[in-house]
Amino acid sequence: MLAGWIAALEEACGGAVVPENFLSLEDTQELKSKFFDKVKNKTAYFYRYWSPQELGEVEMLLRVLSFDVDGMQVVLFSEVDQYTGAVILPASRVLANARKVWGVAKGDLALTTSDLQHGLCLEHNFYNESGDYSKEGFYEITAWGALVPGTA
Numbered sequence: 001m002l003a004g005w006i007a008a009l010e011e012a013c014g015g016a017v018v019p020e021n022f023l024s025l026e027d028t029q030e031l032k033s034k035f036f037d038k039v040k041n042k043t044a045y046f047y048r049y050w051s052p053q054e055l056g057e058v059e060m061l062l063r064v065l066s067f068d069v070d071g072m073q074v075v076l077f078s079e080v081d082q083y084t085g086a087v088i089l090p091a092s093r094v095l096a097n098a099r100k101v102w103g104v105a106k107g108d109l110a111l112t113t114s115d116l117q118h119g120l121c122l123e124h125n126f127y128n129e130s131g132d133y134s135k136e137g138f139y140e141i142t143a144w145g146a147l148v149p150g151t152a
């Protein structure tokens with residue numbers, strides 16, 4: 001399972017993923033819990049919603065952000081990290097290829113630095129900040145630190 005997932009992630013982010021870059025299951029669970037607490041408790045700095053028709057704009061925003069965080073390493077969470085551990089990757093590769101990486105990670109596109117000082121979560125939700133429902137849903141970015149789009 002791990003080899004196939006690594007191959008898919010390498011193709012999505014355009015670079016090597018080595019097994020040594022995976023966190024332990026325990027470290028993954030602890031960091032992931034703290035990360036999503038921050039996202040759900042709205043203690044982050046940046047929140048924004050987009051309609052499904054604006055996904056291209058979201059991708060462009062993340063691609064531009066990828067240049068601002070060149071050299072930063074992030075922990076990428078995924079739907080399989082309870083089996084594999086989360087993986088450490090260059091933030092620039094994840095953000096420049098956000099839609100492809102999201103397709104491999106599944107769920108939310110969730111990434112943070114190991115110290116939780118910088119983080120970003122891209123979600124597809126059916127309710128926006130006003131509580132309005134849409135059957136097509138909305139894209140939401142929650143971010144803080146250097147991963148806030150447009151702050152560099």
